[in-house]
Amino acid sequence: MSPQKTNELAGQKIIISGGGIGGASGALALALRGADVTLYERHYEFREVGAGLQIGPHGVKMLEKWGLKEKVVAGGFLPERMQFRDGVTSEPILTMNFDEEFIERYGAEYLVIHRSDLLNLLVEAAKEAGANLVNGTMVTGADDHGDGVTVHLADFDTEKPYDDVECDMLIGFDGTHSIFRKLIVEDDPVPSAYVAYRGTSKIAEEPDPEVANLKDVRGHIGPRCHFIQYPLRGGELLNQVAVFQSPRYLDALTNGTEVPEDWGNNEEFKNAFGHTHDNVKGRLKNMWLDTWWQMADREPIKNWVASDRIIVMGDAAHPPLQYLASGAVMAMEDSECLALFASEAAAKGELNWPEVLREVSAERAPRCERIQTTGRFWGELWHVDGISRLIRNELFREAERTGWFIYADWLWDYDASRREYLNDPSKGQLPEEIREWEYNLHKIARQRDEGKSANELTI
Numbered sequence: 001m002s003p004q005k006t007n008e009l010a011g012q013k014i015i016i017s018g019g020g021i022g023g024a025s026g027a028l029a030l031a032l033r034g035a036d037v038t039l040y041e042r043h044y045e046f047r048e049v050g051a052g053l054q055i056g057p058h059g060v061k062m063l064e065k066w067g068l069k070e071k072v073v074a075g076g077f078l079p080e081r082m083q084f085r086d087g088v089t090s091e092p093i094l095t096m097n098f099d100e101e102f103i104e105r106y107g108a109e110y111l112v113i114h115r116s117d118l119l120n121l122l123v124e125a126a127k128e129a130g131a132n133l134v135n136g137t138m139v140t141g142a143d144d145h146g147d148g149v150t151v152h153l154a155d156f157d158t159e160k161p162y163d164d165v166e167c168d169m170l171i172g173f174d175g176t177h178s179i180f181r182k183l184i185v186e187d188d189p190v191p192s193a194y195v196a197y198r199g200t201s202k203i204a205e206e207p208d209p210e211v212a213n214l215k216d217v218r219g220h221i222g223p224r225c226h227f228i229q230y231p232l233r234g235g236e237l238l239n240q241v242a243v244f245q246s247p248r249y250l251d252a253l254t255n256g257t258e259v260p261e262d263w264g265n266n267e268e269f270k271n272a273f274g275h276t277h278d279n280v281k282g283r284l285k286n287m288w289l290d291t292w293w294q295m296a297d298r299e300p301i302k303n304w305v306a307s308d309r310i311i312v313m314g315d316a317a318h319p320p321l322q323y324l325a326s327g328a329v330m331a332m333e334d335s336e337c338l339a340l341f342a343s344e345a346a347a348k349g350e351l352n353w354p355e356v357l358r359e360v361s362a363e364r365a366p367r368c369e370r371i372q373t374t375g376r377f378w379g380e381l382w383h384v385d386g387i388s389r390l391i392r393n394e395l396f397r398e399a400e401r402t403g404w405f406i407y408a409d410w411l412w413d414y415d416a417s418r419r420e421y422l423n424d425p426s427k428g429q430l431p432e433e434i435r436e437w438e439y440n441l442h443k444i445a446r447q448r449d450e451g452k453s454a455n456e457l458t459i
């Protein structure tokens with residue numbers, strides 16, 4: 001069902017730099033409020049690299065608001081549950097059912113969908129809502145002159161500059177290497193030493209009946225690796241992601257030598273899962289070997305406003321590690337939050353972009369900080385070995401027995417209209433019990449940078 005298009009933002013000219021899931025969702029959410037949106041994507045087509053994407057109920061709620069629920073459900077897959085298994089024994093340690101109780105608690109289903117299917121749906125819906133989407137054009141910079149923003153453009157191939165364009169507000173949805181983030185902070189990605197291989201295969205050709213009938217998001221976890229499987233496209237495809245810690249990356253980090261560019265290469269991949277159960281190591285032949293993804297995030301930033309009328313959102317503002325499966329969802333939440341706050345202000349006749357952007361940043365930055373930092377912690381918990389692994393397994397079993405909802409409520413039960421983080425920014429902090437916890441790899445990198453010995457590495 002199509003959403004009702006409203007016109008609170010009629011006459012507002014908005015430019016978006018970047019046409020990933022974030023930019024496309026921003027164009028849609030704002031065009032649905034009547035804004036005059038132009039999106040520039042440097043590539044000649046809208047594209048997503050990789051395969052599956054998990055969209056928790058926090059994201060499905062956005063898609064529903066934008067009238068896309070039926071289409072994403074038809075093109076994706078609604079898993080029955082998420083099941084964590086020990087990577088060594090393949091024994092289930094935590095099962096989270098996506099049943100009626102789940103849907104009632106979080107207001108939507110848990111969905112998995114092919115990345116390019118989701119991007120195509122967002123792009124088509126944004127165009128239908130009236131947004132102007134332009135490919136092959138790079139945004140090279142912008143000047144905020146108080147009354148508006150002058151945006152500089154160039155041809156992606158030749159870098160030949162185009163005429164400048166004017167807008168009332170600009171969103172840098174330009175990914176983790178954003179040029180607009182640099183206006184706020186000069187920082188580098190924080191590599192995690194983990195690397196991901198992905199692959200899809202036809203479920204109909206699957207010889208293992210257990211996998212052929214898979215209706216779950218299944219994650220085998222640790223030590224020092226994990227392996228995720230789930231069906232896509234109504235159960236036609238099987239999506240698999242194999243992630244491991246790169247020994248060469250760690251060696252370089254601890255020895256203070258240069259990290260080889262191809263860390264995580266095929267040779268490492270072949271040796272990384274020897275200690276895992278057959279349900280993991282027996283499945284690796286289906287993975288693509290020509291591309292792998294070196295996992296990195298960035299430190300959270302507390303302010304996303306680059307200037308009064310320029311804001312960064314999506315991976316440009318908060319690139320996460322992938323463990324909470326929320327990077328694309330956060331970008332969608334950003335879009336809806338901005339469209340909502342701006343249209344509410346406009347409906348009262350009080351639209352003031354600098355104020356709206358500050359309010360959006362104050363609501364969203366703590367929320368995304370919590371997802372980024374918890375994601376790091378959650379990933380470390382997946383990868384522990386030795387006694388820690390046994391304790392982790394027991395904790396997971398205990399969470400299943402006593403109710404795991406309490407650990408997930410903060411993530412999946414979110415609604416920007418409640419302005420929860422704006423009213424209480426301390427919600428962006430890790431829970432008190434783990435606040436002292438520090439992301440180990442990053443600490444090591446800092447010690448190395450300060451010329452200290454890196455022998456403190458304990459993994």
Ligand SMILES: Cc1cc2nc3c(=O)[nH]c(=O)nc-3n(C[C@H](O)[C@H](O)[C@H](O)COP(=O)(O)OP(=O)(O)OC[C@H]3O[C@@H](n4cnc5c(N)ncnc54)[C@H](O)[C@@H]3O)c2cc1C
Binds near residue numbers: 019179
């Ligand atoms: C292994 C892995 C698994 C993941 N799993 C999940 C998951 O299950 N669920 C989930 O929610 N998230 C997941 N994520 C995270 C998610 O993929 C990202 O957070 C999300 O796609 C970011 O979207 P974005 O639009 O902000 O950035 P991007 O996808 O990086 O898009 C930025 C766009 O901007 C364009 N661009 C850049 N510079 C310019 C410029 N100067 N001018 C014009 N265009 C420009 C780029 O070409 C690109 O198209 C995962 C990530 C990884 C690596």
